[in-house]
Amino acid sequence: MAGVMVILLLIACDKEGVQEEIPSIDRGALLESWADNIIIPRTQSYQASLEVLSEAVSDFMSETTTESLSELRNAWKESYRQWQRVSIFEIGKAEELNRRNFTNIYPTDIEAIAVNVDKIDIDLTLPSTFDEQGFPAIEYILYGLASEEELLSVLKSEDKKWINHLAILVDRLNTINEDVLIDWEQEYRDLFIANDGSSANASVDLLINDLVLYFEKFLRAGKVGIPAGVFSSTPLPQNAEAIYNDDFSRDLFLESLESVSDFFNGINESTGVDEMGIDNYLDKIDELNGNSLLSELINGILTSAADHAITLTQSFSNQVESDNEEMLKLYDLLQQGVIYFKTDMLQALNIAVDYVDADGD
């Protein structure tokens, strides 16, 4: 540290320069790659899918048929998928607007929804309404409101009040993400990239903490651990994601897992090319320390989790009810992922969890 003299001396001796084998750690370049190759394209795709969903709702409103219902459901599925790819990035405007909580809190409160549908003015911006909106609420109306045979007639009844409510819910998703996207495209991108320091308020630290939180809480616990009963005395299949649709929760999980893996590896969303990502950064650190590659361990565990998930039934709530052991196996794999992310990766990247003083642990 203070060996300034030593350093000056060494600099003086080292006029020949140094040969670089591995690309050096460049936080600015990493942030640029995250913003331009991953976050902004993903937010755009999600926004596009929401616009399709909006269209589908108005089509369904004007022509309430089995065909238009199926179109609408498909649009909902596509948006829900795209959502899994942006959920990690609760940063900037998304954090300010509480995007994740307004988009995907489940189980949804069906009693509140039944009340809301009859209200003339509803305020869905209150935190108390997290579980009355977003994809789970839309799903309930599209799949859970009535049996498949009766659904269409229920949706048509009472001046199509349910379809009206659907439009309100979809509109809300649209508005939130539109604000997020506009902010990224206009201002936030440059701020995000310029904030290339290494403290708790720097972009790298913020986003890595977001990744760990997402993986631990929303992916491991929310999608798998909670329904499997890891955090309660009995399994809670009714708390799985997408419970009104029998064949979708596994797909959502896999999409979410892939979105983590693609982000980790710096896969360009538009081209599919492997660019600068966390993995390259970790490899550089491991090279310096003469360690085996952490990125391989992390990718290994993510692949194992995906491989195991594929063998489960398409509905996680059914899986919990029929054979919870297999669900718990998936949880254990994800827990191993948490250990790699939260201990080995956070250490290697020297991520600060909060802005406070330290004296070096």
Added chain:
Amino acid sequence: MSRYISYLEEPISSAPLGVFRALFGAVMLFSIIRFAAYGWIEKMYVEPTFFFKYFGWEWVQPLGNYTYILFALCGVSALGVMLGFKYRISIVIFFLAFTYIELIDKTYYLNHYYLVTSLSFLMIWMPAERSFSLDSLRIKVSNLIPRWTIASIMLLIGIVYFYAGLAKLNTDWIIEAMPLKMWLPNKSHLPIIGSLLEEEWIIYAFSYGGLIYDLSIVFLLMCPRTRRFAFMMVVVFHIITWYLFPIGVFPWVMIASSTIFFSGKSHQKFIDYVYRTFSVKTESLNDGRYLFKWPLLTRWIVCGFLCFHIIFPFRHLMYPGELFWTEEGYRFSWRVMLMEKAGTAQFSLVDRDKEAKISVDNRDYLTPLQEKHMATQPDFILQYAHYLVEQYKRKGMVNPEVYVDSYVALNGRRSTRFINQEVNLAEIRDSWKHKDWILPFTGNIKGF
């Protein structure tokens, strides 16, 4: 023996102590204002629902919104210390208020906070208001003080540096250049020096530079011929660490403290300069009359306190296992910048009667910072485990058992299991004894 005692009692100029007092008070005032301005009072002492207590100090209670009053008291008394106004009362209040704050939650333990507590305790027993103070302008007293006052502060500063240097004499620091090898490359975004910080030889230069600095700086400060150079090194060293690491006010505390090594003459010149600038009139009272009494009790307190500081940091020698891993004897020993440690701790509560096992989301009970510290320190893990038992009893679990699935990575090694997952932590009581439920360290660190 009596020769040493009379040497220590020899009257000398109180100017160095006066300037030290003023700088110490100023840095403390700055530190308190900074702490409040960052919103940390709220975040660390008001918002959390659970606090990690020091062993033996469990009775210290968080004060909720009254914490602000405690901080205000701390700030006002720091101002009193700085100005030398009602000095004795100010320093006693400062010591008590500051120490109480530190004892509320050990999550925020920092070596320099411990240094502040120690220095302010030491200063209670000495007449630091004899020079450069409002008190000395109001009440006429001799500005000579016995040598032991300044000498004991020098000794404490010396211990801090030298012991910090001794602690670096280990294979991780010397051979692996750890943890700097993890920290510096992550600073490569910094202007000018940034690109150098991932060069191996630079990292080693920093490691060795730091080691040599810590071990030698006190001796260079003691020796009149090298003092100016040494102080320059102090300033440069601490400004570099301030620039590179989030270590708060530590650099300013150490730079201010190091001024104590300068002679009475240099300090008097500085005081005269300040007095002249502010047109303060003083009468010279340096008449050789020695007015400060050194009661027997004070001798024993100061002497005992310094002996404690010399011995206590070596208590780790009485514990088996790797110090960096178990942290038994790690705190209060001037071990700074030695480790990069990260961990995860997944707790589960088991109800044998109902054969139920419930995992815990730490976020329900702890702040992110508390969780980070808890996951790597066994005494935190134990205390939190007991807290969870209480919580789940309240929720209706009868005789819950608590286990932890925990992994820790130390200084760039891969994470390994930390706590024996078979041990029911509900049955373990904390004590000074070795915690045999910590699994052995699988790596290898040799050294002091």
